[in-house]
Amino acid sequence: MTAGAAAPVLELRGVGVRFGGLRALADFDLALRPGELVGLIGPNGAGKTTAFNAITGVYAPTEGEVRVAGARVNGLRPHRICARGVARTFQNIRLFRELSALDNVRIACHAGARSGFFGAWLRTPHHRAEEARIHDRAVSYLEVLGLAGRRDELARQLPYGEQRRLEIARALATGPRVLCLDEPAAGMNGAEKVALMELIRGIRDRFGTAVLVIEHDMRLVMGVSERLLVLDHGVTIAEGPPAAVRRDPRVIEAYLGDAYLEERHLAPPPGDR
Numbered sequence: 001m002t003a004g005a006a007a008p009v010l011e012l013r014g015v016g017v018r019f020g021g022l023r024a025l026a027d028f029d030l031a032l033r034p035g036e037l038v039g040l041i042g043p044n045g046a047g048k049t050t051a052f053n054a055i056t057g058v059y060a061p062t063e064g065e066v067r068v069a070g071a072r073v074n075g076l077r078p079h080r081i082c083a084r085g086v087a088r089t090f091q092n093i094r095l096f097r098e099l100s101a102l103d104n105v106r107i108a109c110h111a112g113a114r115s116g117f118f119g120a121w122l123r124t125p126h127h128r129a130e131e132a133r134i135h136d137r138a139v140s141y142l143e144v145l146g147l148a149g150r151r152d153e154l155a156r157q158l159p160y161g162e163q164r165r166l167e168i169a170r171a172l173a174t175g176p177r178v179l180c181l182d183e184p185a186a187g188m189n190g191a192e193k194v195a196l197m198e199l200i201r202g203i204r205d206r207f208g209t210a211v212l213v214i215e216h217d218m219r220l221v222m223g224v225s226e227r228l229l230v231l232d233h234g235v236t237i238a239e240g241p242p243a244a245v246r247r248d249p250r251v252i253e254a255y256l257g258d259a260y261l262e263e264r265h266l267a268p269p270p271g272d273r
Contacts, residue, residue, distance in 0.1 A: 006033045009177040016063035024050040025234045032210045039225030040214050043255050047234040048214045056088050057081040085177035089167045097156035105138040108173035145169040161192040181213045197224045
């Protein structure tokens, strides 16, 4: 079954978020299918992170509904939505800085653990076997993200780009259907961004995970995304393939600007000549 024919793993219908009289997100629709790689872009304050927060339970939508694998998740706490299969990273890295890279990922693997307090206290065979499986899983995710050689280093000692990758490894370790990446390239240099673009594609291809990316680096997000949604003042102003979106007059006016077209040697949209 192709991604286009599959049922959405994440669906937002008419989602709105208000803070008093401020409308941060309005009538937001999104259908994300297995294996899709979608970018969410727009100027600062457009509502992108608000959309992520509505998806992951940080904010409760004031209108509309959020569904994960067909089940409504409005009002669930973030850890409950994570258990349903939605994982995310943050604009500001939120690692356990005083723990090793391996322990950061092992903690995420415990989201699906079945051995309880007494099993851990008594060190039962079931608990020991589960801990061994968790350890091996954590190591495998570090390998996928190119961090196996850093497994015993404290998170705070890792270079910035590797901290970003460790946060992605930790999110993947929860076994998500949907991976939400909030500005994963922030603070990275050019070479790191190219490697990240390949990494995001590799994660999608290897795990079949749907990926939703917020990113301000246009080269990265247009290079990696198969479809883009553009927000401005909480409203979706464009949606479609990157080649079409980057020529949309509304997107150019609200976000990209004519300088982007000139830099990429693109013709202006019809009617702007």
